[in-house]
Amino acid sequence: MGLKVLIVGAGNAGPLLALYLQRAGHVPTVCDMYNPLDEGARDVPLFFGDVGGAIALQTNGQRVLDDVGLLDELLQKSSEPFDNAVFAKIDGSSPVDVSNFEGTRNGSASNATTNTSATVSANANGTGANTGSVKSNSSGTRDKYTTVTLMRMNLQHTVGSACNRLGIRYILNSKLVSISESESGVTAVFANGSTASADVLIGADGVHSATRLLIFGEQTREVFANIIHHIGITELGLGKGENGEDLVLDHTAGFYNDRVGNHGMVFLRTSPTNSAFQVIENNLPPPTEAVEEHWRPVSNLPVESKRLAVLVEGWGAAKNHVEIVRHARRITTSPIYVVPRLPSFHKGRVLLIGDAAHAMLPHLGQGTNIAMEDAGVLGNLFASLGDDWQTVFKLYDQIRIPRIKFVSDQSNMVKAMDNASYGHFVVKVMAFASKRLGYLDKIASYNFKEEVKAALAKLPPK
């Protein structure tokens, strides 16, 4: 009959793992302290389920979505490929091209088919599909993985809908507060007094994971990185500003940095009519609001958008960037935390995935991608090893610990480069060199299926 698996957390990693498990004949249940589709709707009126900003879907994340058969649907809701991405000074000057990181989707690069152009249309709220030129093959699917940006809510909806189609059980509005384990199983206790039992429990409850603290103790509590991201969404277009300003972006993705002032901005065109942005402040004291308030859109939008516009104007930001910030239709304040490195991701019948296990600095945009990798590895192991969860957990550590260390080390290094006092010319040279050496490809092109295959092949025959 398969294992009963309780997944705590219906964010990006949890429901993806549930898809794998259900298909492999196990019985997953996903629980969350919120109803993710209601999120954000409590303080300010929003589109149904519309919360957060954008994520960059890189090759490694796309490979997992491909594995569960959802990639083509999601690419229809994504931006054009990162074929016009730049790294520049805070005012937009001195740009260096950082586009076209990609991996092969079908077979080797040499047998990929020739790209043609396809056009898909944008949805009404401007957060959806791309109307620009998309690299695709004759069947309408892309033959390569090229980084795209996607509204997080589109990822949530698509994976959540696939879970619903398979009849996966959700327990919502249930906050995990305690875990007890016996020889035969594990029981989660929720704040509303209800309980749920299973053979194993997977903690996918994000950076402020209750599962991690309950299992591994207070010494594994997340640490504030002194960085705050103000994440915004703005409708783009000609003459869209109150005074007729053009709200336009010159690049698919732009990363703007002032290493002396120690602040930065990111602008991502998620569709021809939508920009997601981040205003990044460093060296800040810890936030005072409760962690439950994180990822809630600000309720004083007119005040906050004006404050941020004045702030980035003072940094010397380009005029169009200032106006895009000023005209945000939603802003979410996101304090950045990292999780101390864990020597193992499991204990007893409990295992951690995603931010709960290894939230890292966001400087490579890998958080969501690597969380999806976790789900891909664990899902494939459970599909191959059936009820033998002890071996699944052991191989999971074996595969994930070196990989997570590598990617989080690289994220730390990029942060150090961001904050170093050398001039932009040195950054240009390094960005050029790392592109030529395929540095980012090495991070993003990771093939989790090969890693799982290799680990399984080393198991002694039964």
Ligand SMILES: Cc1cc2nc3c(=O)[nH]c(=O)nc-3n(C[C@H](O)[C@H](O)[C@H](O)COP(=O)(O)OP(=O)(O)OC[C@H]3O[C@@H](n4cnc5c(N)ncnc54)[C@H](O)[C@@H]3O)c2cc1C
């Ligand atoms: C609402 C929201 C919006 C976000 N928006 C963005 C964004 O715009 N851009 C970006 O780069 N990243 C965003 N993130 C973070 C991003 O989703 C994660 O960094 C990354 O995808 C890793 O995913 P995860 O599944 O490990 O964690 P998350 O996606 O953070 O999911 C964790 C889930 O666990 C639930 N949870 C937490 N504690 C408990 C508990 N005690 N009991 C039950 N459930 C619990 C949370 O409600 C959440 O749904 C957002 C996260 C959230 C929760």
